[in-house]
Amino acid sequence: MRQRPNVEVKDGLVVLNGHAIKLPNIKILRSIASGAHGTVFEGVDLDIDRHIAVKVWYKSGEAVREGAMREVQRLAAMTHPLFVTVYRLDIAGDSPFALMELIAGDSLKGWLKKQVIKEPKRDQLLEYLNSNKQSILQRCAFWCLYSRGLKHVYSQGVLHGDPHTGNILIFEDEVGVTKNFHDHHILRIGSFSSLKIIDLGTSLLWKNPDDRERRELGIISETVERLFPDFKPSEVMHICAELEPSSLLQVFDKFVEYILELVSVPFITEDDFARLEHSLPQLLGWCPFFNYSRVSLHLNSIFEMGEAESLIQHARWQLEGKSSVVVSNVVGKSSSVAKSSLEADIDALTKQSKQLQVNNWIFEPED
Structure with missing residues (x-):
């Protein structure tokens, strides 16, 4: 089984294996759930003061970015009430992250x-x-x-x-x-x-x-x-x-x-x-x-x-x-x-x- 990195939230930042990742204009509040490829956090979009879900991928590099892009594009294309809304995909340093609708549940x-x-x-x-x-x-x-x-x-x-x-x-x-x-x-x-x-x-x-x-x-x-x-x-x-x-x-x-x-x-x-x-x-x-x-x-x-x-x-x-x-x-x-x-x-x-x-x-x- 693939070993997952150590994931923490410190001072509003995502910390993967001791390395802090600053997401532009996003304050991270807590970790919600972790999967094989990334962790989903609750965060705040500081530009509009909206609570959002933030998915951060563990790995970096071109192949990871391309995979994240395909995954997010597929989800964003499902414009339907039974799917979460995707706001955008971005890169912080070399790490892809996606901003999505936050659902409490x-x-x-x-x-x-x-x-x-x-x-x-x-x-x-x-x-x-x-x-x-x-x-x-x-x-x-x-x-x-x-x-x-x-x-x-x-x-x-x-x-x-x-x-x-x-x-x-x-x-x-x-x-x-x-x-x-x-x-x-x-x-x-x-x-x-x-x-x-x-x-x-x-x-x-x-x-x-x-x-x-x-x-x-x-x-x-x-x-x-x-x-x-x-x-x-x-x-x-x-x-x-x-x-x-x-x-x-x-x-x-x-x-x-x-x-x-x-x-x-x-x-x-x-x-x-x-x-x-x-x-x-x-x-x-x-x-x-x-x-x-x-x-x-x-x-x-x-x-x-x-x-x-x-x-x-x-x-x-x-x-x-x-x-x-x-x-x-x-x-x-x-x-x-x-x-x-x-x-x-x-x-x-x-x-x-x-x-x-x-x-x-x-x-x-x-x-």
């Missing part, structure tokens, strides 16, 4: 470490959903913002490079950024935090495009696992095909929609059941990456058995209607015992899902 990595998230016991999912609704909704909101931000990056024809939870900053949403990005069903009650992406990975670390994309896919999958350890995404979603990062985000968007449907169950009224009976099978039917056996365990835990069977059966019917390969008759018999209707429907859903073309897995809803 914690990283998503740090926020998750403070949460107590446990996997619910089997047959206690309804109770778990009821008592942990606020936490689940907040994490769903974080995922939706994270997904939206990365989709913006990919719309520019580039990869993020390092979209891990340490590069996501969580802050109190006083101006309503979260509410501007979410449907009302996520934010019916309480106040929610929002997030901003504070860094884009350096492209020099992964020169092979295939390696960079595999890394991106791995980090996205790791992020959703860290957000929802109580629902075990890798068990609920069976990612059986190689997807592009933007498509993988859409798969996990469906997973989060599914979680939101489950969260609505403890508070559902009799009049709302028709909506759920329609929307949940639609959701399952339009995304062939669900592990239907795992889904059935969830449904049987929160519904009466007949209702759970009905939801799975409706999903099967909808997937049959959308799939180009219709499997309308699943015998599902062994030499001794015929499978139950629920098991047969799960088999049919699983079989049909695998037959769908990967690039056609997203279906538009019909009224």
Whole structure:
């Protein structure tokens, strides 16, 4: 592992390994966070008396300056509410530094470490959903913002490079950024935090495009696992095909929609059941990456058995209607015992899902 320099703040200056670096018209107040290539500080722009974030790179030289320029230019190009604003890049002596928007908050990595998230016991999912609704909704909101931000990056024809939870900053949403990005069903009650992406990975670390994309896919999958350890995404979603990062985000968007449907169950009224009976099978039917056996365990835990069977059966019917390969008759018999209707429907859903073309897995809803 690369050894990092000793970083200090003394008399308003950055001190790296005992060497003071004076940034023009900038007073450094404290260190915020350190990474592999540099440290971010809180500082004051003395010209306009504004508190700012200041990133100072550890090393100097032309190659470091060029890398810093590429990194800052990539971040500055993401003109979007979910990304921090970059003010400028400059050089102090031989050390590059960047001035950026200062956001008071914690990283998503740090926020998750403070949460107590446990996997619910089997047959206690309804109770778990009821008592942990606020936490689940907040994490769903974080995922939706994270997904939206990365989709913006990919719309520019580039990869993020390092979209891990340490590069996501969580802050109190006083101006309503979260509410501007979410449907009302996520934010019916309480106040929610929002997030901003504070860094884009350096492209020099992964020169092979295939390696960079595999890394991106791995980090996205790791992020959703860290957000929802109580629902075990890798068990609920069976990612059986190689997807592009933007498509993988859409798969996990469906997973989060599914979680939101489950969260609505403890508070559902009799009049709302028709909506759920329609929307949940639609959701399952339009995304062939669900592990239907795992889904059935969830449904049987929160519904009466007949209702759970009905939801799975409706999903099967909808997937049959959308799939180009219709499997309308699943015998599902062994030499001794015929499978139950629920098991047969799960088999049919699983079989049909695998037959769908990967690039056609997203279906538009019909009224």
